Amino acid sequence: MLMAKKGEVKLTPDDIGALAQTGGTVTGTLHVTHSVNIGDVDSGLIANGNGNVAFYANNVKTGEWNNDRLHWIKNIEIGGALNVSGDANFIKNINTKENINAWDLKANGGVYDQGQRVYSFKNPPISANLSQNGWYKDNTTGFIYQWGYIGSTNVIQNFPITFPRNCLNVIVSNADAQGDTVDNAFGYPVNNASFYVATKGSVRGNIAGFPVYWSAVGF
Incomplete structure (x- = not known):
């Protein structure tokens, strides 16, 4: 004014x-x-x-x-993506309700989980079929273990899954029935996809078809 x-x-x-x-x-x-x-x-x-x-x-x-x-000092909420062109350094834990996708994830110490395994390209999960005629595969080493029951033998039986490279052996044991004398169960690989299995009488040496349990390993 x-x-x-x-x-x-x-x-x-x-x-x-x-x-x-x-x-x-x-x-x-x-x-x-x-x-x-x-x-x-x-x-x-x-x-x-x-x-x-x-x-x-x-x-x-x-x-x-x-x-x-x-x-x-307190929490930060981001509705969209967080893009970091340099390093992201965290003093404490990273908590996520979904996946962490990383091209190369390195840890100086251990990587721990609560209830689920931590998988990576070089540490894939195991796979299995836990049925009467089933299998287990370690996808890291390629090791495969298979098992089953055959009610009537003296046959060529297919494995539940084919061994990609080699079937190392087949082990057979008597199951829930046999003849008048002890029947020795036996078997051997035919190829990576099948095996022969039968029982053989301990006295006369005749081949029979009594039931057996079997297992096989390979990779």
């Missing part, structure tokens, strides 16, 4: 380049030496040192920008 001889001259903020209390637009640089409050006096930004800006919400410090680092 300017005083003149014949009265008062009223000036608006625009007349003198000021910012009105009701708000406005700053087109140049705004330099604040202490704090900027948003909404009320207990929330906003406080400059508490050269290169240090603190974030407050309801008079509680939630984070700060210190020189070249952003430090957030």
Whole structure:
């Protein structure tokens, strides 16, 4: 307000380049030496040192920008993706409700799980069919163990799955029936997909077809 001889001259903020209390637009640089409050006096930004800006919400410090680092005290929620062009360093745990997909995941210590195994390209899960005529395969080494029951023998029987490279041996034992004398169960691989199995009388040496249990190993 300017005083003149014949009265008062009223000036608006625009007349003198000021910012009105009701708000406005700053087109140049705004330099604040202490704090900027948003909404009320207990929330906003406080400059508490050269290169240090603190974030407050309801008079509680939630984070700060210190020189070249952003430090957030509480949780950060991100609705989209978090893209990091450099390293991501975590002091404590990484918790996820879904998968961690990594081209190359390295750990200086152990990698632990609670209830499920940790798998990788070089540490795949085992596979198995736990039925009466079943199999177990270690997908890391390729080792395969197979087993089963045959009610009528003196036959060539297919394995539940084919051994990709080699069947090492077949072991056969008597099952739940045999002849008047002891019948010796026996068998041998025909190829990587099948084996011969039968029983043989201990007295007359005749080949019979009594039931047997069998197992085989290979890779």
